[in-house]
């Protein structure tokens with residue numbers, strides 16, 4: 029059976045690693061056409077090549093910093109040109125995945141650093157707003173198109189050291205809800221996919237390259253994998269055009285709650 033996503037245009041931010049890279053490969057396997065953005069272009073090129081191998085009808089990539097309006101606008105101008113080179117004004121985007129973001133540090137508010145707070149609010153909140161504003165002209169006349177925002181369980185439940193990240197993801201949740209109201213009647217679908225703990229480069233970035241500290245987050249437990257989230261994104265985007273998956277919260281079985289993670293004891297020989 030032909031996939032509902034075959035030849036559809038999918039734009040993924042933060043496609044150089046983790047959920048974004050896994051989503052690129054998963055949409056590729058459906059025969060979709062990909063527009064991939066992130067700051068590390070060498071990594072993006074690798075993901076684009078893997079996506080072509082996985083079956084993408086087309087896979088294109090370009091540097092993108094969602095924290096910079098000029099970068100976002102230049103990316104969307106390139107996207108238009110790539111989708112319809114002869115008539116960029118006729119370009120139609122089918123799926124926008126606002127995935128770029130992450131956490132910086134795990135400091136209490138008392139110890140918090142301006143650059144971490146600003147970085148988290150820039151990428152997770154303003155990045156989603158900027159990308160969506162720039163992409164909407166390619167979507168509003170395309171009923172059944174989808175905006176899939178990546179939120180987090182952190183946007184729903186606070187934890188110590190997570191004030192700014194939780195605030196940012198709660199912001200993403202409210203943006204998603206407001207946007208769904210604003211777009212009512214256009215046929216554009218708006219969803220938030222909110223994962224719990226998943227093993228990606230997330231903790232390595234949060235702990236600024238401290239691999240031991242990042243590794244400890246997942247020690248003894250089975251977290252979600254990037255592929256699990258990618259499978260969900262494909263499923264949400266391929267529902268019939270009249271179906272909107274509003275909010276989807278997904279956690280690993282071992283994570284019953286944000287503070288309750290089952291960890292297996294290391295085996296002693």
Ligand SMILES: NC(=O)c1ccc[n+]([C@@H]2O[C@H](COP(=O)([O-])OP(=O)(O)OC[C@H]3O[C@@H](n4cnc5c(N)ncnc54)[C@H](OP(=O)(O)O)[C@@H]3O)[C@@H](O)[C@H]2O)c1
Pocket residue numbers: 041042043044045046047048065066067068069071092093094095127128129130131151152178179180181222223224225226227228229230231233
């Ligand atoms: N892993 C988890 O436990 C978890 C749980 C819930 C939600 N999330 C959310 O899921 C999303 C993806 O994270 P991940 O777990 O896949 O982590 P990841 O492996 O670190 O991926 C983050 C991606 O975002 C990109 N990115 C970061 N800042 C950017 C910017 N300013 N402009 C463009 N791209 C940017 C990174 O690319 P470059 O560095 O190359 O720009 C990278 O491709 C994030 O929004 C994160 O908050 C993660």
